[in-house]
Amino acid sequence: MTFRVSPLAHPSHLRNLLALAILNLAIAILIPARASAVFSRTAEQRIMAAPVITTKEPSSSTTFQKLDRIGPHTHIRGLGLDPSTLEPDSSPTASSSSGIVGQKRARKAAGVIVRMVQQRKIAGRAILLAGPPGTGKTAIAMAIAQQLGSDVPFTSISASEVFSLEMSKTEALTQAFRRSIGVRITEQADVIQGEVVEVQIDRSLTGATKTGKLTIKTTDMETIYDLGNKMIDSLTREKISAGDVISIDKSSGRISKLGRSFTRARDYDAMGSDTRFVQCPEGELQTRKDVVHTVSLHEIDVINSRTQGFLALFAGDTGEIKPE
Known part of the structure; x- marks a missing residue:
């Protein structure tokens, strides 16, 4: 004023x-x-009216599993159909319905499409789900993706992601398509697989250097390996302890925890739901096995675009893979 x-x-x-x-x-x-x-x-009134959920501090004998709640459809695990008849399961339990309810005819039609994809009878086709808002179109699409498995890439985009000042609409759609195309790459790798007997790590007084020894065994043999700094850090990061069955890739040094040995099943009175018991490997410690990697074309594009240096100007394949 x-x-x-x-x-x-x-x-x-x-x-x-x-x-x-x-x-x-x-x-x-x-x-x-x-x-x-x-x-x-x-x-404050709304907060007081809302249900109060109280949690206790986890004790030594209990383990809480973290839930993924980043979207409205993260609870969907499948179409909830009978594998033999493709009819929606009438059981009221959540495990049989796979987190999706209603739309029985649409779920059965989606089950037919999933079966055709698994039998490799349909490829290069588009599926249009039409209906009013809030009828479960996105939920059925997520259920189809979950039913096909984790090896089949699934990409969810909205119309607002296509329009951008920094990227053209054609490039945005091309990236979305290339995220949805998966490639299986099979390679042979030398791995060391066995049950951990003992992990011994020695640190210097200053803590600058670390040395260690790993005792690993199978049902037929037992061997001791000397460890370097990187392998010690990998073992510490993966929380490897005696009784774990692990697999070590010799080419990359990557350590994978396969589970817990059955011989250590009675070490603790209670264990978490994510604890998996496996048999102790048999035969030789060092074996050659086929490793299958499932990647999308967009991930390959990202790896190729990271090529740096003047050699990329002459022979480096940068950017997207050519359509030919």
Whole structure:
């Protein structure tokens, strides 16, 4: 609010205008404070009305598994169909329905499509799910992706992701398509697989250097390996202990924990739900096995685009793979 005062104004008029300005300023300050107080009181009532979930501190004999709740459809694990008849399972349990309810005819039609994809009878086709908002189109699409398995890449995009000032619509759609095309790469790798008997790590007084020894065995033999700093860090990161069955890739040094040996099943009275018991490997420690990697074309594009140096100008394949 702007006040315009003439130079011949009476002092009483000036006092009135000043009082009016102070009153307007007080009203402008008090009204937002009142609104925030009402909002906080309403929010407090909503919080008090909501169900209260109390959790206890995890003890030594209990383990809580972290749940993934990043979207409205993360609870869907499949179509919830009978594998033989493709009819929706009528059992009321959540495990049989795979987290999806309703739309029985649409789920059966989606099950037919999934079976055709698994039998390799359909490829290069598009599926259009039409219907009013909130009828479960996205839920059925997520169920199809979960039913096909983790090896089949699934990409979810919205219309707002296509329009951008930094990327053209064609490039955005091309990247979405290439994220949805998977490639299986099979390679032979030398691995060391066995049950861990003992992990011995020696640290210097300053803590700068670390040396260690790993005793690993199968049902036929037992061997001791000397460990370097990187292998010690990998063992510490994966929390490897005696009784774990592990697999070590000799070419990359990557350590994978396969599970817990059955001989150590009675070491603890209670274990977490993610604990997996496996048999101790048989035969030689060092074996050659086929390793299958499932990657998408977009991941290959990202790897190729990281090529740096002047050699990339002459022979380096950078950017996307050519359509030919």
